[in-house]
Amino acid sequence: MSHVLIVDDERDLAELIDFNLRGAGFSTRLAFTGEAALAAAREQSPDVVLLDLMLPDLSGIEVCRHLRANSQLRDVLIVMLTAKSEEADRIRGFEVGADDYVVKPFSVRELVLRLKAILRRSATPKESVPPLALGPLRLDVTAHRFYVEGQETSLTALEFRLMEHLMARLGRVQSREQLLEEVWGLSSSLETRTIDTHVMRLRDKLGNARALLETVRGVGYRIVDPTAG
Amino acid sequence: MSHVLIVDDERDLAELIDFNLRGAGFSTRLAFTGEAALAAAREQSPDVVLLDLMLPDLSGIEVCRHLRANSQLRDVLIVMLTAKSEEADRIRGFEVGADDYVVKPFSVRELVLRLKAILRRSATPKESVPPLALGPLRLDVTAHRFYVEGQETSLTALEFRLMEHLMARLGRVQSREQLLEEVWGLSSSLETRTIDTHVMRLRDKLGNARALLETVRGVGYRIVDPTAG
DNA sequence: AGCGTCCGTCACCCATTTGTCACCCAAGGG
DNA sequence: CCCTTGGGTGACAAATGGGTGACGGACGCT
Numbered sequence: 321m322s323h324v325l326i327v328d329d330e331r332d333l334a335e336l337i338d339f340n341l342r343g344a345g346f347s348t349r350l351a352f353t354g355e356a357a358l359a360a361a362r363e364q365s366p367d368v369v370l371l372d373l374m375l376p377d378l379s380g381i382e383v384c385r386h387l388r389a390n391s392q393l394r395d396v397l398i399v400m401l402t403a404k405s406e407e408a409d410r411i412r413g414f415e416v417g418a419d420d421y422v423v424k425p426f427s428v429r430e431l432v433l434r435l436k437a438i439l440r441r442s443a444t445p446k447e448s449v450p451p452l453a454l455g456p457l458r459l460d461v462t463a464h465r466f467y468v469e470g471q472e473t474s475l476t477a478l479e480f481r482l483m484e485h486l487m488a489r490l491g492r493v494q495s496r497e498q499l500l501e502e503v504w505g506l507s508s509s510l511e512t513r514t515i516d517t518h519v520m521r522l523r524d525k526l527g528n529a530r531a532l533l534e535t536v537r538g539v540g541y542r543i544v545d546p547t548a549g
Numbered sequence: 550m551s552h553v554l555i556v557d558d559e560r561d562l563a564e565l566i567d568f569n570l571r572g573a574g575f576s577t578r579l580a581f582t583g584e585a586a587l588a589a590a591r592e593q594s595p596d597v598v599l600l601d602l603m604l605p606d607l608s609g610i611e612v613c614r615h616l617r618a619n620s621q622l623r624d625v626l627i628v629m630l631t632a633k634s635e636e637a638d639r640i641r642g643f644e645v646g647a648d649d650y651v652v653k654p655f656s657v658r659e660l661v662l663r664l665k666a667i668l669r670r671s672a673t674p675k676e677s678v679p680p681l682a683l684g685p686l687r688l689d690v691t692a693h694r695f696y697v698e699g700q701e702t703s704l705t706a707l708e709f710r711l712m713e714h715l716m717a718r719l720g721r722v723q724s725r726e727q728l729l730e731e732v733w734g735l736s737s738s739l740e741t742r743t744i745d746t747h748v749m750r751l752r753d754k755l756g757n758a759r760a761l762l763e764t765v766r767g768v769g770y771r772i773v774d775p776t777a778g
Numbered sequence: 779a780g781c782g783t784c785c786g787t788c789a790c791c792c793a794t795t796t797g798t799c800a801c802c803c804a805a806g807g808g
Numbered sequence: 809c810c811c812t813t814g815g816g817t818g819a820c821a822a823a824t825g826g827g828t829g830a831c832g833g834a835c836g837c838t
Contacts, residue, residue, distance in 0.1 A: 501666050511786075511787065514785080516828090517787085517827095535826070538824085742797095747797095749816060766806085
């Protein structure tokens with residue numbers, strides 16, 4: 321199956337994860353510091369790096385950045401492990417390109433599911449992820465670019481994720497709770513009103529196409545299909 | 550909604566949780582000891598067990614193990630409540646298969662979010678629900694759209710829920726009390742006459758199809774099957 | 779250190795939604 | 809035919825939900 325590099329300085333936890341991932345059929349390797357993680361990754365390219373945010377030497381974010389900066393390792397999948405209080409870091413993490421987040425304390429069951437899901441997603445070669453095109457909107461996940469009426473429009477990391485999430489669920493209403501959970505991350509303790517603000521900012525950037533991002537009062541938001549009659 | 554078994558020997562806390570979960574629409578049951586929890590679970594399979602780690606008789610971990618060992622209850626979702634300091638127990642908790650953790654002290658809001666999240670995840674992945682179609686009426690739950698004779702008709706969130714409820718129970722009369730409980734949610738202390746108003750508003754929006762929403766004098770309302778009879 | 783960007787939170791405002799009431803009329807029983 | 813009861817309906821006030829602009833904190837960059 322797939323090879324996972326587990327990076328966490330809490331040995332008990334790392335070993336617990338190790339034990340369970342092996343049970344689930346993954347091959348694994350452990351690292352307890354950021355430096356060790358980078359060395360291990362260089363030596364034996366893993367498919368996924370499971371990366372604790374709090375490490376004694378480098379922070380998880382720095383490790384992440386180093387991995388992304390290495391041409392050999394650029395495409396490795398990175399799953400961040402964050403403590404609940406580190407919500408703010410999560411956003412940063414997405415910016416440096418983590419592929420998923422799991423919030424501590426988490427269940428092993430969930431962790432394994434997430435790993436499998438992310439591997440499945442990346443199983444299709446990345447080049448072939450077709451850009452999401454929709455009327456005047458085009459979102460290129462691979463290149464991380466977004467176009468409105470052919471014009472490239474810069475979105476922040478969070479806006480991009482929100483837009484991607486909504487476009488991938490064309491026509492389906494997404495509740496604020498769903499969005500918080502799936503775009504912001506599990507157990508996010510944000511105000512749901514925060515979403516409104518980001519939707520507004522997105523709409524601003526959509527310009528003429530702003531009508532495509534609809535509010536469903538009392539329910540949530542959705543992207544409408546401009547071709548639907 | 551879902552049934553939650555709350556297990557905690559601190560009665561004040563258990564009751565606080567109880568109050569809030571009921572407010573959020575869950576049905577609940579309390580147990581103050583491990584034995585009582587197991588008995589309650591056997592008697593009335595809950596969807597989720599909210600399990601304090603520190604109990605006077607059995608530890609939460611033992612309760613967890615018993616639940617997992619019982620073929621009837623094996624698949625119940627288990628959310629552990631742990632004090633921050635109980636790191637070691639957390640690890641052991643993973644081993645016996647808790648599905649999520651909430652660390653005390655926690656905010657009630659977060660707890661509710663976590664519960665909803667975990668229930669949603671374990672629910673059958675209802676990416677999209679097939680629309681309810683019925684003669685000239687079509688109600689698309691996923692997109693949250695409603696059509697009369699092919700024409701989209703806007704319903705408020707409440708009207709939508711009411712319509713969904715009635716259409717899903719085609720032909721069956723729903724009493725006002727039933728509707729209040731199931732559409733408005735428990736704990737609603739409304740006048741039953743309020744329903745009349747909403748039924749009227751719905752009928753207005755149904756236009757030609759208004760006859761499909763029948764009054765059963767002295768009993769309640771129902772949607773009739775236009776193809777029957 | 780200074781600046782700019784991004785993000786979360788607030789407070790204010792408005793439109794819509796929702797609950798309630800009062801006044802009827804219709805149905806059904808005698 | 810009359811009376812009772814339940815439901816339809818329009819009007820109204822209150823509550824809610826969402827848009828929006830502003831603010832401050834955190835962070836990266838120079």
